[in-house]
Amino acid sequence: MYGMTHRALRQMMIDRLGPSAWAKVERETATGPADLISLCVYDDSKTIALISASAARLGMEVDEALRIFGRYWVRFAELSSFGPIMDFTGQDLVTFINNLDRMHRSVVLAMPDARVPSFTLIEETRERLLVRYRSDRTGLEAFVIGLLEGLMDRLNETGTAKLVGHTNGAVDFAIQLDRN
Amino acid sequence: MQAAVTIRESQLGALFRAFIMVDARLVVIATGPFFLSRETEVVPGAQLAELFSLRHDRDDAHARPLDVAIPAMVDTPERLELFCKSKNIRLAGIVFSAEEGFLLALNIVPEDFIIEGQGLHITDFCQIDASVPALTLIGMQRALLAEARQAAIDLANAQAEAVELLERTQRLGRYIVHDLTNYLSIIRLNVANLARSGGSAEMSRAAIEAATRHVSDLVLSLERLTGHRDVEVPPLAIDQTIRANLAFLAASLPQDFTLDFIGSAAQVAVRVGRTELVTILTDVIVHARGAMPDGGAITITTYRSDEGPDGAISARGAWLVIKIIHDGTGIDKDTARIMLDPHAPLQADGADFPLRSVRTWSRSTGGDARITALTAAGTDIRIYLPVSDEGNVVEYHAVPAPVGAAHQPVRTARVLVVEDEVHALEAVVEILRLEGYHATPACNAAQAIEALESGDFDILLTDVVMPERNGVELAHEVEARHPQIGIILMSGYLPDESMLRPHWRMLRKPLDLSLLSQTLATAHAMLADSATT
Known part of the structure; x- marks a missing residue:
């Protein structure tokens, strides 16, 4: 994953447990400033090591840490230099999800080594959205649930996100919105 | 013109x-989603003419x-470009x-x-509008540049911090070396004075004691400097640890x-470092010693308590209390308060009150420290530490012999003394010879090997901190080659216990000579016992 992910994780850990906790994560995973450069794409094993060590510090299972990190990631991105692009991509959940792939395409154009996922809105009702997620990475389902929760926070929606099934290498997530 | 296709307004908007x-007079009839x-x-x-023009300016x-x-x-097919008169909006089409x-x-x-x-938002553009990838790509590149700029700033800051830390460490190192050298000179001069018959023994003893106290403070500074505090520690059995280090204290x-x-x-554990605990207790004892010019009694008591440092009653037995009482000169309430208050002024000579470090440390563990002047004489110092109920309690056995052990010295013991500081080596060897031991000096690990x-030796008495190979490494090697030799380490600080x-x-x-x-x-008596049994 790219370095911005590591920077976001660092910020989340500092927010939650303080700088010394992150310093311990860095020591345990032999991480230094050179692993936190937003533009650089790092081997996934580095990211996994950082998340695992952070989960241990947070006293959480890795999946739970991934979920809260996914949620935090959206907030971190919108406050970063990427905020204007997120604003541009969509001001409501449906528009945003429908245009995520277009945004990710520009990520790949700008950073050819980046491996980005794909999101397709395959069903839409007033209270329920079904999102199909494709990625050449595995094991990040909890992170995706966190992302969808983060998007709901960002776009003033409340509801739940959960994994509902796997289809031909893709994973389907249902967003149940609290709309009366 | 015959219409080739029929297009709905929603499709038109897409x-x-x-x-x-x-209409024919250019009055607006309907608009697309961008305006809606x-x-x-x-x-x-x-x-329309009031809102737009064909002019660039x-x-x-x-x-x-x-x-x-x-x-x-x-x-x-001619391209129509409209410029909004009131906003920075440009439209183009046919x-x-x-x-x-007319349909524009x-x-x-x-x-x-x-x-x-x-x-602008992505929904302001049609799905096939080439402006969208251009906008997002440029937006992405601008964001990445901003991130790169921030990363460069972060790296530069990290480098500056590292350089500053290095300079600070060097400054502190030079200061410590300077002070240690001074104190060492004081000790040597006074030792020489003690050796002369006409010297004032009491004055020399006081000078040496003061110097060693300052050196202990410097050692503590070094321990802090080397960052021992930032290491996660397992729960430690307090009674066992204090008992094991009693002679050391x-x-x-x-x-x-x-x-x-x-x-x-008994069996109560707290999550603190052994080195820290022993150092802090040493701090308290050294401080108490200062308040007891004529000697006296110091008692350390431990117990589990429901009552916390603030007097609040919490979960059953949530606190481990280490109580240190001495019968030296008492202090008034104001002094007691100042001694633990990190914001209070320093002592008149500019030195910090040593017990502040006790409070700072105990608070870093989640506890606190209290000091009370006793009514008649003496002081009651209590250190509150939160009890850890977790398993994996560390038990530490590297203990010196208890004070007053009953074994009679066996005067023919052969002792190999290893110490890189020549004067200290000479002094220890001389003392051991006077005590009746066969003492052989070695300036380093290589000479010891x-x-x-x-020759044959019964005991290896070695300094820990030495250049090239330290005393702990030497002890491991000696024990591997000569398992019958007793090992005694000497050090001003506690080495990494995992190596012992x-x-x-x-x-x-x-060194306390009697100890x-x-x-x-x-050590020699036990070796003799094991050899005969």
């Missing part, structure tokens, strides 16, 4: 997000008026004839292809003191 339908999604003056009934005198240009463009008048099939043309500040006290321990917190190859063997003995520097003698005697 293709031309900013379309405008006008935001507050704008482009609404049905508005006069107000001075463009060659631009034709709209009521001339638009009819002339109808159903031609003109179709329509039943009511327009899309947004972003200014400068920069997302920020234009108020007693080494801080002169002969006219007694140190007792009453451990009532050489000596071991050419449980049966090794340890003496704290500055040295007892430890040697005990």
Whole structure:
């Protein structure tokens, strides 16, 4: 994953447990400033090591840490230099999800080594959205649930996100919105 | 013209997000989603010429008026560009004839292809508009540049911090070396004075004691500097640890003191570092010693308590209390308060109150410290530490012999003394010889190994901190080659306990001669016992 992910994780850990906790994560995973450069794409094993060590510090299972990190990631991105692009991509959940792939395409154009996922809105009702997620990475389902929760926070929606099934290498997530 | 296809307004809006339908007089009839999604003056009934022009700017005198240009463009491929008169909005497209008048099939043309500040969203563009990838790519590149700039700043800051830390460490290192050298000189001069018959023994003893106290403070500074505090520690059995280090703690006290321990917190563990705990207790004892010019009794008691440092009653037995009482000179309440208050002024000579470090440390563990002046004489110091109920309690056995051990020294013991500081080596060897031991000096680990190859020894007495190979490494090697040799380490600080063997003995520097003698005697007596059984 790219370095911005590591920077976001660092910020989340500092927010939650303080700088010394992150310093311990860095020591345990032999991480230094050179692993936190937003533009650089790092081997996934580095990211996994950082998340695992952070989960241990947070006293959480890795999946739970991934979920809260996914949620935090959206907030971190919108406050970063990427905020204007997120604003541009969509001001409501449906528009945003429908245009995520277009945004990710520009990520790949700008950073050819980046491996980005794909999101397709395959069903839409007033209270329920079904999102199909494709990625050449595995094991990040909890992170995706966190992302969808983060998007709901960002776009003033409340509801739940959960994994509902796997289809031909893709994973389907249902967003149940609290709309009366 | 015969219509080739019929197109609905919704489809029109999907293709031309900013379309405008006008009648023959260029009055707006309908608009596309771009205008519908935001507050704008482009609404049905508005006069197009009042809102837009063909001019790039107000001075463009060659631009034709709209009521001339638009009819002339109808159903031609000629590009129509409209400039909003009140906002920085540009529209481009072509003109179709329509039943009511004209259909201006327009899309947004972003200014400068920069997302920020234009108020544009992806939904303002049709799905196939090439502006979108251009805008997002440029936006992405600008964001990445900003991130790169931040990363460069972070790296530069990290480098500056590292350089500053290095400089600070060097400064502190130089300061410590300077002070240590001074204190060492004081100790040597006074030792020499003690050796002379006409010298003042009491004055020298006081000077040496003061110097060693300052050196202990410097050692503590070094421990902090090396960052021992930041290491996660497993729960530690307090009673066992204090008991194991009692003789070590007693080494801080002169002969006219007694140190007792009453451990009532059996099996209770707290999450603190052993080195820190022993250092802090040493701090308290050294401080107490200062308040007891004529000697006296110091008692350490441990117990589990429901009552916390603030007096609040919490979960059953949530606190481990280490109580240190001495019968020296008492202090008044104000002094007691100042001694633990980190914001209070320093002592008159500029030095910090040593017990502040006790409070700082105990608070860093989640606990606290309290000090109370006793009514008659003496002081009651209590350290509150939160009890850890977790398993994996560390048990530490590397203990020196208890004070007053009953073993009689065996005077013929052969002791190999290893110490890189020549004067200290000479002094220890001389003392041991006077005590009746066969003492052989070695200035470093290599000399010690050489000596071991050419002679037999009962005990290895070695300094820990030495250049090239330290005393702990030497001890491991000696034990591997000569398992019958007893090992005694000497150090001013506690080495990494994971490197120590449980049966090794340890003496704290500055050396207490009687404790040295007892430890040697005990070690040799035990070796003699094991040889005969």
